[in-house]
Structures are given as structure tokens and as C-alpha cells.
Amino acid sequence: MFRNNYDNDSVTFSPQGRIFQVEYAQEAVKQGSVVVGIVSKTHAVLAAIKRNAEELSSYQRKIIPIDTHYGIALAGLASDARVLSNFMKQQSLASRLTYARPILLSDITARIGDRAQTNTQHYGKRPYGVGLLIAGVDARGPHLFEFQPSGVTVECVAGGIGARSQMARTYLERNLDEFENCGREELVKHALRALKDSLSQDKELTVENTSLGVAGMEENFKLYEGEEIAGWLETTFENKAEGETGAEGGEGMEVDT
Amino acid sequence: MNHFPEAWGRPRDEIYGAYNPTYLPSSLGGAHQPTTRTQSPIVTGTSVLALKFSTGVVIAADNLASYGSLARFTDVHRLKPFNKRAVVGFGGDVSDMQYLDRLLNSLDVEENYTSSTGDSKQGGEEGLVDAPLMSAKNLHTYLAKVMYKRRTDFNPLWNALLIVGLDDQSQPFLASADLLGTTFSAPSLATGFGAHLAQPILRRVVPNEAASRELSREKAVEAIKECMKVLFYRDARSMNEYSIAVVDENGVELSENEKLENQSWAFADRIKGYGTQVV
Numbered sequence: 283m284f285r286n287n288y289d290n291d292s293v294t295f296s297p298q299g300r301i302f303q304v305e306y307a308q309e310a311v312k313q314g315s316v317v318v319g320i321v322s323k324t325h326a327v328l329a330a331i332k333r334n335a336e337e338l339s340s341y342q343r344k345i346i347p348i349d350t351h352y353g354i355a356l357a358g359l360a361s362d363a364r365v366l367s368n369f370m371k372q373q374s375l376a377s378r379l380t381y382a383r384p385i386l387l388s389d390i391t392a393r394i395g396d397r398a399q400t401n402t403q404h405y406g407k408r409p410y411g412v413g414l415l416i417a418g419v420d421a422r423g424p425h426l427f428e429f430q431p432s433g434v435t436v437e438c439v440a441g442g443i444g445a446r447s448q449m450a451r452t453y454l455e456r457n458l459d460e461f462e463n464c465g466r467e468e469l470v471k472h473a474l475r476a477l478k479d480s481l482s483q484d485k486e487l488t489v490e491n492t493s494l495g496v497a498g499m500e501e502n503f504k505l506y507e508g509e510e511i512a513g514w515l516e517t518t519f520e521n522k523a524e525g526e527t528g529a530e531g532g533e534g535m536e537v538d539t
Numbered sequence: 540m541n542h543f544p545e546a547w548g549r550p551r552d553e554i555y556g557a558y559n560p561t562y563l564p565s566s567l568g569g570a571h572q573p574t575t576r577t578q579s580p581i582v583t584g585t586s587v588l589a590l591k592f593s594t595g596v597v598i599a600a601d602n603l604a605s606y607g608s609l610a611r612f613t614d615v616h617r618l619k620p621f622n623k624r625a626v627v628g629f630g631g632d633v634s635d636m637q638y639l640d641r642l643l644n645s646l647d648v649e650e651n652y653t654s655s656t657g658d659s660k661q662g663g664e665e666g667l668v669d670a671p672l673m674s675a676k677n678l679h680t681y682l683a684k685v686m687y688k689r690r691t692d693f694n695p696l697w698n699a700l701l702i703v704g705l706d707d708q709s710q711p712f713l714a715s716a717d718l719l720g721t722t723f724s725a726p727s728l729a730t731g732f733g734a735h736l737a738q739p740i741l742r743r744v745v746p747n748e749a750a751s752r753e754l755s756r757e758k759a760v761e762a763i764k765e766c767m768k769v770l771f772y773r774d775a776r777s778m779n780e781y782s783i784a785v786v787d788e789n790g791v792e793l794s795e796n797e798k799l800e801n802q803s804w805a806f807a808d809r810i811k812g813y814g815t816q817v818v
Contacts, residue, residue: 381673382680383707421707 292402292409303409304402307358307431310411314357316444316480317344318454319415319426320473322464326417326424328355328495329473331444331481345495349374350502351384352418353495357444358431359411366394366410386420391427391435399433413443418497442476450480466498471518478519487515580632580697582606584617585776586733587628588766589701590741591711591726591751592759595787596703598626599763601771602795603778604633610778616795618782621647623790625675625704627682630730631718632697639696642685643678675704675712675786679722687720695719699730704786711751711787726751729766732774737766756785768799772806 288294289302296302317330330344342360346367347353354370356363370390377385394414401407414429428441439461442450453476464472473494478487489512497503506514544558552558563569582604589598604612617629619640627643629636650673679702689696695718706712714724726748727741744762745751763783771777779802784793 380681380684381677383674383677 307409307411311358311413314444316447317355318442318476319417320440321424321426325498327473329477330493345493353503355415362410362412387425395435446480450476453479474518576694582633586731587630587701588729592754597759598703599783601778601781605776620791625678628701630699635696676706679714683716683722
């Protein structure tokens with residue numbers, strides 16, 4: 283009786299002009315755990331909350347290094363992210379092989395955008411159920427791109443996708459002006475604070491559930507997990523009150539490298 | 540098994556006429572020639588010379604396209620600028636050069652198309668705009684792959700290429716690629732007859748990389764012009780009009796109708812033993 287008749291496939295518009303399959307796919311992104319990304323003039327960072335199915339199980343991977351100069355963070359269906367990341371790895375390698383140059387982030391983002399868009403236009407296909415943040419450094423400097431299942435891609439200074447990511451985005455918006463001139467350590471701390479803000483009351487950032495990816499002008503993209511990030515977690519939240527008010531978060535630390 | 544249609548109940552000749560074999564290859568009585576590949580170049584360009592100097596590279600090639608030993612076309616420009624940072628010089632088959640030129644043009648269109656997507660905000664800033672521009676090194680890698688692919692298909696592009704310009708670090712770049720997909724790099728390079736006649740002279744000017752870093756632009760251009768003259772003296776497929784290009788930080792400076800100056804044929808009457816001459 284209340285069945286929606288216009289969501290059987292991704293090629294049928296509803297009378298209101300909506301394509302429900304695409305909207306459902308975007309809903310899948312919102313179910314995924316939160317990931318954030320920020321760029322400064324010199325660095326690009328990704329930070330993510332990893333989830334585990336049960337207490338004794340391992341955590342689902344959230345950040346995937348693609349090429350030496352960039353990586354992605356995913357929110358949504360991990361299996362769709364696998365398809366896209368394999369495609370991105372292949373394209374990145376092809377660029378290095380045929381032209382001897384690392385692929386531009388704007389270029390690779392446009393390619394997966396096109397690929398995702400065709401999925402929304404063919405009968406029998408479905409949109410990808412995953413959103414991505416693509417961050418790294420190319421010939422034009424540090425970049426961050428956001429990718430949506432609809433095929434929409436946007437370049438941003440900072441961004442967050444996934445469950446409760448609105449809280450992270452609020453933090454990022456409040457500190458937007460600072461990011462440009464942030465050093466590496468400061469940028470990581472901003473990312474962790476944004477991540478922390480989107481967490482529910484009973485949860486906390488730990489070395490087990492937090493994942494970080496950093497790329498810089500003189501630094502390849504590297505994934506940091508486990509004990510490697512213990513230092514950052516400690517220094518970021520030791521002055522918790524100050525960190526959460528946001529505005530003066532950057533001061534008092536001169537670990538800027 | 541007999542695959543011929545006669546053995547498979549084909550309509551009888553006396554009713555339907557003889558079988559029409561024209562669609563078959565000639566080995567089966569058809570009209571089709573076997574597919575063939577380039578066995579030798581037809582219309583050819585001769586040597587290309589290039590020399591690295593302290594801030595850039597100079598490259599030259601004459602404007603002649605020969606049909607065998609006939610000097611058939613005298614206005615063929617064999618230096619093709621790719622962008623502000625790279626020039627390609629073509630020796631060998633001219634039709635294959637034209638194919639590669641079209642390939643490079645479409646590559647250039649593609650490059651400018653993709654590089655304008657995404658971040659237009661950096662468009663205004665100097666330096667950042669140039670960064671994604673394809674360097675001579677990128678171009679050389681690409682062309683070498685194209686040449687190697689074609690030779691692997693047993694259908695080579697019959698050219699010897701010199702790719703000159705600036706690399707990713709804006710340092711002078713000079714490398715060659717040929718019909719086999721072979722690549723080579725040196726402070727001075729010459730293709731064709733030039734490899735025998737001009738390369739020794741160029742090597743006297745720049746014996747090694749260190750020497751090319753010391754070489755001035757004027758000296759480099761002078762050396763190349765001298766070599767073009769020597770080639771005109773001794774290479775029977777050469778011509779006294781040529782193109783010369785200099786690539787450096789300021790971009791490409793291409794001149795396509797230079798003429799050889801101060802020729803001296805005083806050595807000529809001592810040459811004996813060619814053509815109808817007997818003694």
C-alpha cells in the first residue's frame with residue numbers, strides 16, 4: 283500500500299524528479315563510520331574511525347593508500363570501495379608507466395566520478411554505496427576531494443562524511459581559516475579533534491579504532507595505525523577543554539615541523 | 540577436415556553459377572591481398588641533431604623530405620613543438636611523422652582538457668600553473684611506449700625521434716626513441732647520418748654532462764649550425780634550408796626557414812671516385 287514504486291532501479295525518475303536508488307546509496311554512506319580530511323598549504327591528512335563487528339574481532343580498514351602520493355578514506359560499503367580503489371590503483375600505475383608521472387588528484391577523482399555516474403544511468407547497474415575522501419599531494423600541491431555515489435565530486439579545504447559527520451563538519455567550519463597555514467602536526471590534531479567531535483558520548487578515540495593518513499610536499503602518503511598514533515592522541519587531548527572549544531586549539535603547541 | 544564450401548552441400552554450380560571467391564584471401568583464389576606491414580620507409584627525412592646547454596636544449600633538422608634519392612619536398616618541417624617545454628624532432632618516414640604529429644596534437648588537447656578540470660582557483664598563481672604541464676621527460680616516456688607497442692605489433696613507426704625540452708625539475712632534457720622502441724640519452728644526440736658525421740663534432744663540444752652544464756646558448760647554437768653545414772656537405776639526402784629550435788625556461792623559440800651560411804666547397808675538388816668520374 284505504501285510501497286514506493288519508483289525505487290526499483292537507478293534509471294527511473296519519481297514524479298518528483300528524484301532517483302531513489304541514488305538516494306539510498308547516499309544513505310549507505312551516512313551509515314558508514316566517520317572520516318575527515320583537511321589540507322594545508324603543505325600537507326593533506328585523512329582521519330577515520332574504524333569499526334569492529336564485535337569486541338574480539340578486528341577492525342574494518344578505513345584508509346587505503348593508493349599510490350605513493352595519495353590515499354583514500356571511505357565511508358559506506360567497503361566492498362564497493364575495494365572496486366574503486368583497485369581501479370584507482372590501476373589508473374595511477376598506468377599514469378606512472380606511460381608518462382612517468384604521478385597522476386593528478388583532480389584527474390583520478392574525475393575518472394571515478396565518471397565511472398560512478400555511468401552506474402546511475404544504465405538499467406541493471408546500481409550506484410556505488412560508498413563515499414570517498416581522496417587526499418594527497420600532486421604536481422599542483424596538496425589536495426582533498428570528496429566523492430559521492432551520485433558521481434558528484436568536489437574539491438575542499440576540509441570535509442567529513444559518514445555517520446554523525448555533521449558534528450565533525452561543524453568543528454571544521456569553525457576552524458576553517460586556520461588550516462591553510464597549519465603545520466603537519468597541527469593539521470593532524472585538527473583532524474583528530476574533528477573526528478572526536480562526531481563521536482557519541484560513550485565512545486572514545488583509541489589506538490585501536492583510529493586511523494590516520496598523512497601526505498606532504500616532501501613526504502609520501504603514509505598510513506598510521508596502532509601505536510604509531512598513540513603520541514598524537516595523547517598530545518591532542520591532554521588539554522581537552524581547550525581542544526573542544528576550537529578557536530584557540532592550535533595555540534600552545536609548537537611542535538610545528 | 541575439408542573446410543571448403545564445396546564439401547558442405549553448397550548450391551550446385553550449374554544452377555547458381557560458380558562460387559564467388561572474391562571475399563577470400565588471394566591464397567584461396569580471392570581478391571584480397573594479404574595484410575602487409577611497412578617493410579621500409581618511403582618518403583624520408585634525414586638527420587636530426589640536438590645538443591644540451593646550461594639552461595636548455597637546441598635542436599635542428601633540415602626541411603627536406605626525400606623520395607628515395609629524389610629531393611621530393613623541400614618545405615617539410617620536421618621539428619614539432621609540443622608545448623612550452625618540449626619539442627620533438629623526426630627523422631625517417633614522413634607519413635609516420637604525420638601520424639605521430641596528429642597523435643601528439645590529440646594528446647595535447649586531452650592534456651589541456653583534463654588540466655582545466657577541478658581546481659580553477661590556482662589558475663591565477665604563477666608557477667603552479669606550469670607544474671602540471673607535460674614535461675619533455677613525460678613526453679619521451681609516452682612516445683617510447685608508442686614506438687615499442689608498434690614494433691611489438693610488427694608494424695613499426697619508421698622514425699628516429701629526438702625529444703628535447705625541460706624535465707620535471709626544469710632541467711634540460713634530451714633523449715631519443717626509435718622504431719624499435721629503443722631509448723637513449725646523452726648531452727648530444729644525432730639520428731641517421733648525423734650519428735656518424737655530426738655526433739663526433741658535438742662530442743668534442745660536450746664530452747660529458749658536466750661540459751654541457753657549462754656550455755652557453757650561443758656556443759650550442761653555433762655548434763649545431765656548424766654540424767648542419769657538415770651534413771649538407773657530405774649527406775646526399777640533405778638540404779641547405781633547415782629548422783632550428785631552442786627550448787629553455789622562456790619557452791620554445793622555433794625558426795623554420797634558416798639557410799646555411801658561409802659555405803666553403805674548397806674541399807670538394809679533392810673528392811674522387813663517385814658517379815661518372817673515372818680517375
